[in-house]
Amino acid sequence: MSLTLRRPASTAPPAAGARRGKVERQWPLALALLAPAMIVVFGVVLYPMGRTLVLSLVDATSALQTAFSFSGLSNYTALLSDSEFWATVWRTAVFTVFSTAVELAVGLLLAQFLNQRIRGQWFFRSLVVLAWALPTIVSANMWRWILHPEYGALNGLLMNLGLLDSYKDWVGGPTQALFVVALVDAWKTTPLVAILLLASMQTIGDDVYEAAAMDGAGAVRRFLSITIPMLKPAIAVVLVLRTIEAFKVFDIIYIMTRGGPDSGTTTIAFYTYLKAFSNQEFSLGSAAAYLTVLFIFVLSLVYLRMLRTDSGGTA
Amino acid sequence: MHSISRRRLLSLPLVLGAAAALPGCAVSGPSRGSGGSSGPVTLNALFMKQASYSEDDIRGMLAAFQKAHPDITVQPTFVAYEALHDKIVISAPAGTYDVVLIDCIWPAELAGKNMLLDVTDRYQQAWLDDILPGTLGSITYKDRRYGMPWIPGGKIFFYNTRMLKDAGVDETAMSTWDGVLEAARTLKAKKVVEHPLVWSWAHAEAMICDYAQLLGAFGGRFLDDAGKAAFHQGGGLQALEWMRRTLDEGLSAPSSTKLLEDDVKKVVVQGDAAIALNWDYMYSESNDPKQSKIVGELKPAVSPKGPGGQGPAVDGSMGLSVTATSKHPDAAWQLVAFLCGKDNQLQYVERSLPVWNSAYEDPKLTSGAQAPLVAADKAQYGSLIERPQVVQYNAVSQEIQAGLQSCLVGGTPAAQALSDAAAKVDRVIGG
Numbered sequence: 162m163s164l165t166l167r168r169p170a171s172t173a174p175p176a177a178g179a180r181r182g183k184v185e186r187q188w189p190l191a192l193a194l195l196a197p198a199m200i201v202v203f204g205v206v207l208y209p210m211g212r213t214l215v216l217s218l219v220d221a222t223s224a225l226q227t228a229f230s231f232s233g234l235s236n237y238t239a240l241l242s243d244s245e246f247w248a249t250v251w252r253t254a255v256f257t258v259f260s261t262a263v264e265l266a267v268g269l270l271l272a273q274f275l276n277q278r279i280r281g282q283w284f285f286r287s288l289v290v291l292a293w294a295l296p297t298i299v300s301a302n303m304w305r306w307i308l309h310p311e312y313g314a315l316n317g318l319l320m321n322l323g324l325l326d327s328y329k330d331w332v333g334g335p336t337q338a339l340f341v342v343a344l345v346d347a348w349k350t351t352p353l354v355a356i357l358l359l360a361s362m363q364t365i366g367d368d369v370y371e372a373a374a375m376d377g378a379g380a381v382r383r384f385l386s387i388t389i390p391m392l393k394p395a396i397a398v399v400l401v402l403r404t405i406e407a408f409k410v411f412d413i414i415y416i417m418t419r420g421g422p423d424s425g426t427t428t429i430a431f432y433t434y435l436k437a438f439s440n441q442e443f444s445l446g447s448a449a450a451y452l453t454v455l456f457i458f459v460l461s462l463v464y465l466r467m468l469r470t471d472s473g474g475t476a
Numbered sequence: 477m478h479s480i481s482r483r484r485l486l487s488l489p490l491v492l493g494a495a496a497a498l499p500g501c502a503v504s505g506p507s508r509g510s511g512g513s514s515g516p517v518t519l520n521a522l523f524m525k526q527a528s529y530s531e532d533d534i535r536g537m538l539a540a541f542q543k544a545h546p547d548i549t550v551q552p553t554f555v556a557y558e559a560l561h562d563k564i565v566i567s568a569p570a571g572t573y574d575v576v577l578i579d580c581i582w583p584a585e586l587a588g589k590n591m592l593l594d595v596t597d598r599y600q601q602a603w604l605d606d607i608l609p610g611t612l613g614s615i616t617y618k619d620r621r622y623g624m625p626w627i628p629g630g631k632i633f634f635y636n637t638r639m640l641k642d643a644g645v646d647e648t649a650m651s652t653w654d655g656v657l658e659a660a661r662t663l664k665a666k667k668v669v670e671h672p673l674v675w676s677w678a679h680a681e682a683m684i685c686d687y688a689q690l691l692g693a694f695g696g697r698f699l700d701d702a703g704k705a706a707f708h709q710g711g712g713l714q715a716l717e718w719m720r721r722t723l724d725e726g727l728s729a730p731s732s733t734k735l736l737e738d739d740v741k742k743v744v745v746q747g748d749a750a751i752a753l754n755w756d757y758m759y760s761e762s763n764d765p766k767q768s769k770i771v772g773e774l775k776p777a778v779s780p781k782g783p784g785g786q787g788p789a790v791d792g793s794m795g796l797s798v799t800a801t802s803k804h805p806d807a808a809w810q811l812v813a814f815l816c817g818k819d820n821q822l823q824y825v826e827r828s829l830p831v832w833n834s835a836y837e838d839p840k841l842t843s844g845a846q847a848p849l850v851a852a853d854k855a856q857y858g859s860l861i862e863r864p865q866v867v868q869y870n871a872v873s874q875e876i877q878a879g880l881q882s883c884l885v886g887g888t889p890a891a892q893a894l895s896d897a898a899a900k901v902d903r904v905i906g907g
Contacts, residue, residue, distance in 0.1 A: 223589040224568040225800070310731035311743050330731055335886060419558065421679020422733055423885040424878050438562045440871040441589065 217447035224441060236448035246449070248424070249432040250456070256343045256428055257407040263347040264403055265396065268354030273384065275355065276362045293352035301416035304345045308332060308417075335425020338418055342426050346413055350406070354399050361395035362388065401464040405457050429453050517807045518549045521575040522563060525554035526738050527755050528627045528794070528828040537824070541814045548807050558680060558736075561870065564591070564799075571801030574808040578623060580614035580793045580862070581681075581869050587617035588867045593798040593805055595812075596621045606818075610860050611831045614793035623797030624816040625831040629853050630789025630860050631685055631753045633780060634762075638773040639750040643668045651787075653693055653718065653780045656751060660727040663750050671729035673722055674749035676737045679881050684863060684873050686753055687880055688790040690715035692861035693782030698876075699864050703905060705898035707876065708891070711782070716883055716890040723884060733885050745770055753779075755792060759849045760826045776852040788861035793831075829853055868904050875900040 217236055219229035240246045275286055292300065307314045310330040319325040332338035365388065373383050389396075411430040414420060420427035420435070427435075433453065437446025523534050531554050538550045553573070555563050564576050568591050578586060586592050599621060604612075611625035635650050643663045649655035656673075663672035676682035691698070696711025706712065722728040729735075729749060741758045743749050745768040752758075761767060762774040781787035796815055798808040814820060821830035825840050829850060835841065841850045864872055879897025882888040888896075 223591075224565050225590055309739075310734055311729070311739060311748070312746075328731075330734065332734065333730070333885075419679060421877075421881060421885075423679070423881040425885075435874060438565055439874070440868065441565060441585070442871070 213447045213450055216443050217451050219444055221443035221447075222441055224443070226443075232444065236444045237452065240445065240448055240452060245424075246429075246432065249427050249429045252339060252426070253408055253410070253428040253430075256339060256346075256410060257404055259340060260343040260346045260350075260407050260410075261400065261403045263344065264351045264354045265399060267347065268351045268358055268399070269389075269392075269396075271351065271355035272358035272362055273388070275359050289352045289355055291352075292349055293356075295349070297349060297412045298416060300349050301345065301413045304348075305417045308341065332418060332422070335421075335423040338422055338425045342413055342417055345417065346407065346410060349413070350403065354403065357399055358392060358395055361392050365391050397464060397467060401461060404460055404464065408457055408460070409453070429456075516547050516549070517804045518551060519574040519802075519804060519808055519811055520572060521550055521552050521811065522560070522567075522573045523552055523554050523577050524557045524560050526557055527757050529824060530827060533824050533827055537815055537820055540820070541811060544814070545807075545810060548810070550811060568799065568801060571799065571803065573799055574802035574804055575811055576797055576799055577626070578615070578795055578797050580791050580795070581865075581873070583613075583615060583617040583622055584865050584867050585869055586797070587620070587622045590800055592622040593800050593802065593809075594620050594622060595624075595798060595809060598809055606832050606834050608831050608833055608857055610791065610857050611793040611795075613791065613862065613865075615795035615797060623795040624812050625793055625795045626816045627792075627794040627828050628831045628857070629756060629829060630792050630856050631689055631779070632756060632759070632776045632789065632849070632852055632856070633778065634744065634752050634754060634758060634774050634776055636744075636747070636750040636770060636773050637775050638770070639663060639668050639672075639747075642666070647775075650751075650777055651780055653690070653782055656780050657718075657722070657727070660722065660751065661725070664725075664727055669748065669750050671726065671748075672750040673728040673732075674735065674740050674743045674752050675719075675728060675732040676735050676740045676754075677719070677732045677880070677884060678734050678736050678739075679877055680736060681873060681877075682736045683877055683880055685790045685792060687715060687719070687876070688861050688863055689753060689779055689788065690718060690782075692788035692790070693780065693784075693786055694718070695782060695784040695786060699866075699905075703866075705901040705905075708894035708898035711784070713890055713894055714783075716880060716894060719880075720883055720890055733881065744774070756829060756849060756853065757827060760846070763845065776849045778852055778855045786859070788859045789856045791860040791862050866905055871904045872901050875904060 218231060218233065220232045221229055271289060275282070275289065279285075295303075308331040310316070310328060310333070313328075313331070315331065316325065316328040320328070332341050369387055369391075370383055373387055378386065409430050410428055411434065414426050414428060414431050415434070418426040420431050429449065430453065433446050433449040436442045436449060521538075523529075523531075525531055529537075534552060534554075538552060542548060542550060553563075557579075560577065560579070561582060564573070564578070564582075564586065567573055576592075578592070583592070587594075603624075607625060608628050611628040612621070614625050615621055615623035633650070635647075637647065640647060640650075640659065640663070643659070643666045645659045645662050649659045660672040663669055675686050677686060688698070691707060691712045694711035694714040696709075696713070696715060697706045698712070700706040719728075723730065723732070729743065731739075735743070737754050737758075740749075740752050740754055741761060744752050744754070744758060745762050747769045756776075759774060759776050763771050765771050779787040779789045796812045798805050798812060802808045816831065818830060818832040818835050821828070821832065822835055822838055822840060825838075825844070825846055829841070829846070830836070836850065836854060841847065863869070866872055875897050879893045879900075882896070883890045883893035886893075
């Protein structure tokens with residue numbers, strides 16, 4: 162048996178024409194309604210992006226410069242051939258991998274804890290969100306004082322508990338400082354990760370766990386075989402978001418270490434800031450900013466590819 | 477009657493929005509305003525919030541200025557020293573500030589890039605005759621003046637007399653850096669204080685100040701006559717080796733490589749170190765019983781001498797400048813002249829000494845609580861060492877900071893750390 166599909170008689174061309182005409186009459190209204198948003202997007206996104214791109218291709222060395230000469234890709238090649246720039250890329254990568262891994266691991270455990278039916282659940286959830294709710298400038302300053310080598314609260318506490326016999330410099334060496342700053346970033350952002358994972362965790366039905374329990378699966382087995390696989394899409398989203406954010410880290414470093422000691426915490430965003438604003442090398446800074454965007458774009462593509470594979474091409 | 481279609485009416489916001497947005501897209505150059513200050517004027521001024529004059533001091537000064545000039549309102553902004561330069565640069569295109577506080581290392585860059593107003597012709601000869609000559613460098617570039625000096629002087633050498641006495645160290649040892657080293661060893665050996673020396677050797681400009689003072693004492697130079705890096709040899713190298721030695725021997729607080737001047741002040745006034753370099757303000761705070769455990773114990777002195785007999789202090793003068801983009805340059809200049817004026821400065825001598833030579837005859841300075849500091853400062857004014865006066869100063873400073881930290885924190889041998897830094901500095905200056 163064969164089927165022949167025909168256009169229904171009711172979808173007549175005159176009606177479509179009338180609709181088209183109505184749409185044409187309404188486009189000025191639509192444009193007017195969109196105009197405020199378009200102006201804002203142009204003003205705070207498109208124009209700065211375009212301006213930064215132009216700056217990266219010229220020789221801007223003053224905030225008040227009005228005439229520029231075209232320098233092509235020389236700013237990009239200067240950066241790409243600078244070992245100091247690559248050192249900042251490496252540090253940023255270490256920071257990103259370490260802080261994201263800690264956030265994911267601790268966030269997963271926190272989400273699992275917050276997903277339990279326990280008394281005072283609302284209290285614990287509020288407590289966890291507190292660190293994330295603090296402005297970064299506040300938490301960074303707070304940790305700077307807590308870890309201060311001469312009068313930091315952590316040293317005082319550990320001395321009083323008899324766990325230290327003299328004050329310790331927690332951000333003493335360049336590598337140590339990078340990991341400590343990454344931990345502070347993880348402390349600040351883990352609650353967000355936990356809340357995102359918790360939201361996804363709550364969509365997993367109890368019946369799945371009950372069936373597994375009846376089959377003899379213990380708590381760890383249920384976590385590894387049910388919770389983790391079903392959280393994969395949420396974990397992928399968290400990874401994309403946090404990797405991009407961690408790669409751009411600036412504020413915590415500006416407050417806590419200003420790139421030191423021994424350049425150990427000079428990440429790519431801080432390096433860009435130094436070039437552009439401290440040294441007025443606006444073109445180099447702009448090129449560094451675009452290279453950062455390129456790195457993040459590549460990372461995002463990798464993650465989106467992973468998402469597509471895991472969710473059957475729906476990413 | 478002229479009618480307007482609905483389409484035109486609806487497209488009006490788009491046109492207006494674009495018109496409003498376009499001026500923001502323009503690249504703004506220095507404003508060429510009329511400069512007149514007739515009628516009410518509001519000035520925006522940028523200050524720093526640490527060292528020297530406090531926020532309260534400055535607000536008090538501004539209140540006095542506004543009382544004398546009722547048609548001028550001043551809105552101050554206070555930022556940390558570390559943010560001051562970048563704030564000046566970032567705000568320049570928008571012309572946010574009329575008056576800015578500048579450090580002596582910035583005139584080459586800021587004036588060289590037309591960010592400051594040339595006020596050479598507004599100076600009176602009487603001022604030039606009375607202002608401490610060393611402080612004029614803080615606002616001068618290529619023989620033109622771009623503001624008025626406000627905070628004079630160099631880093632002062634301080635030591636705790638009680639601690640030296642407890643260790644049996646004679647104060648005459650404080651006249652040379654070799655003597656200081658020996659005194660520190662004695663203070664540590666006799667357990668008077670665990671780390672006798674403390675410094676502001678954080679990865680910041682503060683470290684360059686301390687290094688400059690030692691470099692000068694050891695007979696070094698930042699740049700040679702041809703403008704090439706010279707700090708990696710001779711006195712510059714000896715100075716870094718000396719710094720490293722004090723850390724290796726446990727004489728300097730290990731945390732020194734993370735501390736800024738304000739941290740050093742806290743360590744000293746808590747009695748946790750005996751010897752330090754710092755700005756003037758540490759002296760008055762050491763004598764404030766509310767925050768100090770060493771009231772009456774700290775003595776300001778001339779910077780110790782190095783092997784060549786030189787003992788310069790690093791120039792730390794700061795000045796007030798009118799920005800090139802100010803829409804009210806005349807009113808802004810009035811404010812600068814008032815704040816830097818002798819009468820105003822004499823009211824706040826506990827926080828910063830005046831830039832006027834004649835002010836040092838005032839009884840407040842000759843016989844007041846600040847007298848010992850005044851004596852040290854006056855003796856030091858004649859031998860200040862400048863940091864490199866180059867347009868690319870910040871980039872140069874960052875390379876030297878990285879070299880010094882590489883040695884002090886990373887353990888790179890001093891010669892190698894400085895040679896690497898020198899090569900980078902030459903690249904920066906050479907373009």
